[in-house]
Amino acid sequence: MPQLNMVQAINLALREEMERDGDVVVLGEDVGKNGGVFRITEGLQTQFGPERVMDTPLAESGIVGASIGMAAYGLKPVAEIQFLGFIYPAVDQISNHAARLRSRSRGRYTCPLVIRTPYGAGIRAPEHHSESCEAIFCHMPGIKVVMPSSPYYAKGLLLSSIRDPDPVIFLESTRLYRLMKEDVPEGEYVVPLEQARVVQEGKDVTVISWGFMLHRTLQAVEGFDAEVIDLMTLNPFDEETVYKSVRKTGRVVIVCEAPKTGSFASELSASLAEEMMLHLKAPIARVASYDVVLPLPKLEDYYMPGTERIRKALAEAMKY
Amino acid sequence: MPQLNMVQAINLALREEMERDGDVVVLGEDVGKNGGVFRITEGLQTQFGPERVMDTPLAESGIVGASIGMAAYGLKPVAEIQFLGFIYPAVDQISNHAARLRSRSRGRYTCPLVIRTPYGAGIRAPEHHSESCEAIFCHMPGIKVVMPSSPYYAKGLLLSSIRDPDPVIFLESTRLYRLMKEDVPEGEYVVPLEQARVVQEGKDVTVISWGFMLHRTLQAVEGFDAEVIDLMTLNPFDEETVYKSVRKTGRVVIVCEAPKTGSFASELSASLAEEMMLHLKAPIARVASYDVVLPLPKLEDYYMPGTERIRKALAEAMKY
Amino acid sequence: MAACMLSFYHMPEETIASFSVRRLAVLDEKGNIDESLMPPLSDGEIKRLYETMVLARTFDQRALSLQREGRIGTYAPIAGQEATQVGSALALEKSDWVFPTFRENGVYIAVGHPPHMILQYWGGDERGLKIAEDLHIFPVSIPVGTHIPHAVGAAMAAKYRGDKIGVIAYFGDGGTSEGDFHEALNFAGVFKAPVVFICENNQWAISVPREKQTAAKTIAQKAVAYGFEGIQIDGNDIFAVYKATKDALAKAKRGDGPTLIESYTYRMSDHTTADDASRYRTKEEVEAWLPKDPILRVKLFMEKKGLWSDEYQKDLEAKTKAAVDEAERKAEAVEHAGPRDMFAYTYGKITGRQRKELEDF
C-alpha cells in the first residue's frame, strides 16, 4: 500500500474520483498549470484537460458562485480557495446561496459542492495565510464542515465530501500537508461524514480535537489516561461519540486552533454543558488560541496552543 | 423627556453626534434622500448635506471598505448595511481589515467605524431579511458587537460606539424598531460598551439575553425568581456581571435568536462551563432558533424561540 | 505574447483600443416599427407576446391588491418592465436556463411557472418556488447581484457537458455595482460562457437614481471591461427585447460567448410594497414614462396590422382575469406546510441534532 503524505492523498482522491465520475470538475486560482500553490492538484490538468481543471480569475466569490451554478446544473465542482484567509469574500455565496439552495427550491435544486481550503498557522506564512475560522461555517445550517487529521482520513473524507449531496467546506491543515506519511489505499474507500473517531481510548478525561491540533493533543496526553476523539466532521458533529466518551470520563478538554471566543470549541463545550452536565466532574476546558489578532510568524508560536498548555489543562481537569 | 421609539432614538443619537462632531459621516444604501428603508437616517441629509450623508452605490463591501479608508483618514463613519443578511459581502472587509488595521500598523492607523444593521426575524420579511448572525462577528478579535434592547439603551450605546476607537457592529432589532416608546433624554449621555446590565434581580436562575429576545425573556420569566441579564455588548462581553449572577443562582438559561449551533449562546455557555462549573446546579440551557435554514414568513414563528420554549427551559432548570 | 507586447514599443502616445455602444429600438410609441430591424414573428407569436404581457400586468396588479389586503407579504411590482421580462423570456428555448432576481414575476409567468405558486412564494411559502423538473429557472434570488455567478457557472457547466443551451441572468441597474456582477461577467468573458446578461435598467435602485449608481454613461459600456459586447435596447419595446435576446442566445449557443444587454426601461411603481417612491422622485418623471408604455405600443402596432380589436381585447381580459382568479384561489387553498417542513430541506438527510429539535413539535 503506498505511503503518502496528505498532499499526495488528497491528490489521489481527486484523481481517482475524476476518473470514476465525469461530473467532478476542479477550479480555482493556480490549480491548473501550476498544480496549486501546495501542489494538491498537480497533474490533474494534464490528465483531465483545462476544461475540467480550470484556472480561474482571481475572484473568490466568483469561484464559489460559479461552482454553485455548476453544482445546480448537475456537476460536482471541487473548488479551491487558496488560503482560508481569502475565503471571506465568498462567505456571502456560501451562507446566502450554497447553504440555502436546497431549502429555497424545496429540493428542486441542490448544491453538491466541495470547497477545499488550506487552513492554519504554524508555517511561518504572511498575514491572512494562517486562519482557522471554521466556526463561522459551523453556524450556517446547510453547510457541512470537514477537517481531516491525516492522509488516510483526508482521502476517505474527501471522497465522501464529493459524493455528499450538500455543500462541504473541506479544511486542510497546511501544517499537516507534509508532516507525515501513512498507508493510503489506492482505489475506493470512504470515511463517512458526521462521524467522529476515538483515536485512543482512556478512562479519565476526554480530549476532543480536529485537524492539526489532534497531533499536538496526542503528544500532550502522554501520561494521562485520556480518551482522544478526532472530530473529523465539525458540522454536523457526531454528538453520540462525544457524549458516550464524556459519560465515561466525566472530564473534558477541547483543543482548537482558533481564537477561543466563538470558536467551535465553545459549541462543543456548550453542547456538553447542556446534555452531559450530570456526568461532568470538572469544568470543561477549552485550549484555544488567544483572543487577539492572529500575529505574524515571529509571534505565532505563542499564539497557538502548544502541548504545554494542553497538558496544563489536562492536569487541571485531573484535580477534580 | 421625549418618549421615543427605537427608530427615533437612533435617529436622535446620530443627529446630536453629527452636530457635536464634524467628523461623523453617514453612508449606505438609501440613507440619504430616502432616510433609510426604516427611516433611521430620516432628515439627516437635509440637515447635514449630501457630502456628509451619502447615498452610496449598491455594494456592501465597497461601503465598509470605503468606511475603513475614511476612518483611517480621521473621520468617524457610521455605515448602514440595509439588512444583516446583506452584510456577508462585507465580511472580508470586516474580518481582514477593520478588525486588524490597528494591529497590522501597530496602532499607527485605527478604525473608529460603526456598522449599523437591522437584524432579526419576526416581521414577515422576505428571505435574507431576518438574519441574526452576530456570532460570526464575535469570533473576530478586533471587532466589537453591540445589540441594544430598547430606545434608551440604543441611543446611549450608539454614542459610545461612535466614540469608540475600534470598529463596532451595531445590530438593531427590526422587531424592536417601533415596538415600544421609552423616555430618551435629549443631549449627551452614554451607556458604556462592554457592560451588561441586570434588568431584574432574582435568586433561582440567571437568564441571559440581548436585543429583541430580551423582551420574550422578560415575558417568559414571570412566575420564576429569575435574574435577567441584558448583555448589550456581546464582544467583548461582560464576564463579571454574568459570572456574579451565576454564582448566586447556579442555574442558567441563555436565550438567543440565532440557530443554536455555533451561536453566541454557545460561547456564553462554554465560558460558564469553564469558569463557573462548581457553582452550577443544573445543565446550561440554550433556547435558540432551530438548526435549519431560516424559513420564510409562514414558518418563522415556529423557528424563533417563543415564550413557551423559554418557560419550558426555565422549568427544566428548576428541577435541579 | 511577447511579440504582441513588443509591438507597443516606439509608439509614444497612440490610441490602442476603441469601443462603441449601440442602441437598438424597433417599435416606437405610436406602434410603428423599423421593418429592417423587426424580428421574424408570426401573427400568433406577436399575439403571444402581447397576451403574456397583459397576463403579467394583470397578475402584478392582483398581487398588489392581495398585499394591501394582507393576504401576501412584501411584493416587488413589475409594472413598466413587462416588455423586458416577457420579450426576453419568450426568446428562450425550453432547455435554456434562467437566473432571475426578485422582480422577474413576468419572466416566471412567461416561462410557465404557475402563477399561483408565485403568489404562494410572495405569501411566505418556499414551496411556491419548487420549480417543475422540466423548467430550468432558478428560485428568486434576493441578495442583489449574487445570482449572476450562478448563471455563469451553469453556462460553464453546459459548455463542459456540450449541451447546446443558453443561459440568461437578469439583474437591475443597482445590481451592476456589486462585486459579484463584476466577477461573474469577467468569468463569462474569460471562459466564453454561453450566457446573456440582461440588465433591467429601470432607472432606480430603491431611492438611488441611475446616475448615482455609476458614473458610466450607459450600463451597456460596462461590457468593455470584460472584453465582450454590450448593447443598449429600448426596454419598453418588446420587439427590440425579443430580437436582442434571440440574437444573443444564438451567439451564445454558437460558442461566441456572452453579451450584456442593457434594457432601458422604467419602474412605474414603488420599489416594493414596503416603499414609498414619492419620497424620492417626482410625479412628473413617472408621468413622462406613461406614453412609453410597453403594452400600449404593441396594441397600436397590432391594431395597424389588424391583429387587435375591442372584442379580442375583451376576450383576452376575461381569459386573463380568469387565470389570475384561479391563481389566487389556488394559492389560498394551499395547505399550511406545518413546522416540521422547516427541517426537511436544510440537508439531504436530517441531522441528529435536528431530529432532537423536531421533538418540540
Add this chain to the structure above:
Amino acid sequence: MAACMLSFYHMPEETIASFSVRRLAVLDEKGNIDESLMPPLSDGEIKRLYETMVLARTFDQRALSLQREGRIGTYAPIAGQEATQVGSALALEKSDWVFPTFRENGVYIAVGHPPHMILQYWGGDERGLKIAEDLHIFPVSIPVGTHIPHAVGAAMAAKYRGDKIGVIAYFGDGGTSEGDFHEALNFAGVFKAPVVFICENNQWAISVPREKQTAAKTIAQKAVAYGFEGIQIDGNDIFAVYKATKDALAKAKRGDGPTLIESYTYRMSDHTTADDASRYRTKEEVEAWLPKDPILRVKLFMEKKGLWSDEYQKDLEAKTKAAVDEAERKAEAVEHAGPRDMFAYTYGKITGRQRKELEDF
C-alpha cells in the same frame, strides 16, 4: 433626466457612446525620449529617480538572499517593476496618501519608509509596518484587491475635509478581477474621489497569465465601466510613469476625479520566494523582457545627457550597498517583541478576557 431619455427615441440602431484607450511612452529601450512628452525634470530629479530605482533593486536582491538564508520569511520580489513603483511614488507629495499591496517594496522605499523596517516586516514582525506619523502610506495589504476601497474612502474623506491631497492605490493585473476592485472604482467615479488607480500589470497573477485573467484587451479600458479615464503606459519607462501619475494626481486635486493607469510591465522574478515560475512560463518569455529593463534605459538616457559615468555608478552602488547593509544590520538588531505584544493592538484597550489570557506569560 426624462428629457435626456426622450432623446433616445426614434433612433433605431445607433451608436450612443464611444471610447478609446491611449498609451503613453516617453523613453525607449535605447534611452531616447520623445521630447514633446517628457515631463519637466531637473537633472537632480532624474538622478533621484534613477538612484531610487537602483536602491529598490539592490534592496530586492538582498531581501531575496536573506530569504534564502532563512533570515526573513516569504518575500515578494519587485524586479522589473522598479520604474512603475519608483516613478509613481516620486510623483507624490508628502501629504498624499498611498495604499500598496504586498509587492510595493519600491514604493515604501521611495516614499521614505525605512528599509530596515521593510525587512523587519518580511521577517514576520508587525512592528516593521508602524509607519511614521508624517508618512501617509498604509501597511501592506495581502488580500488581493481589498485595499482599493480603502484608498477611495480616504480620498472621499479628504474631499469631505477639503484637504487638497491625492491618493494612490496600487494593485496587480490579478487584482482587477476581484469584486472590491469594481466596487471601489465605481465609488470613485460616482463620488469623483481624488484617487489614482495604478494597476501594475506585470502579466502574471502567480501562474495565471494576463489573457486568462480577463478577456479585455487592456486593463485600461476597464475604466470605461466607471465613467472615467483609463490610460495604458509603458510601465518600464519611468518618465511615462512619472508623467502619467503627476498628471492624474493633479487632475484629482483639481477636483476632476479619478484615473486608472495601467502600467504595462513584467514580473522578472518568481511570484514570491514560495513560487517556482518555471512551472508555468518559458525562459524565452522572461528573456524577451530583459532589454526592456527599466533601470538600464534611464542609464542610457543619462549617459547621453552626460549625467552618468562609471565613477558615478560605482559611488552610487557603494552608497546603496551601505544603505542596504545598514538596513540588514538594523533589522537583525531589533529586539524580539515578546508574546505580550500580541495583546497590545487588538483593541485600543485590553479586554478582560485578554487580561486573563496574558497570565499565561
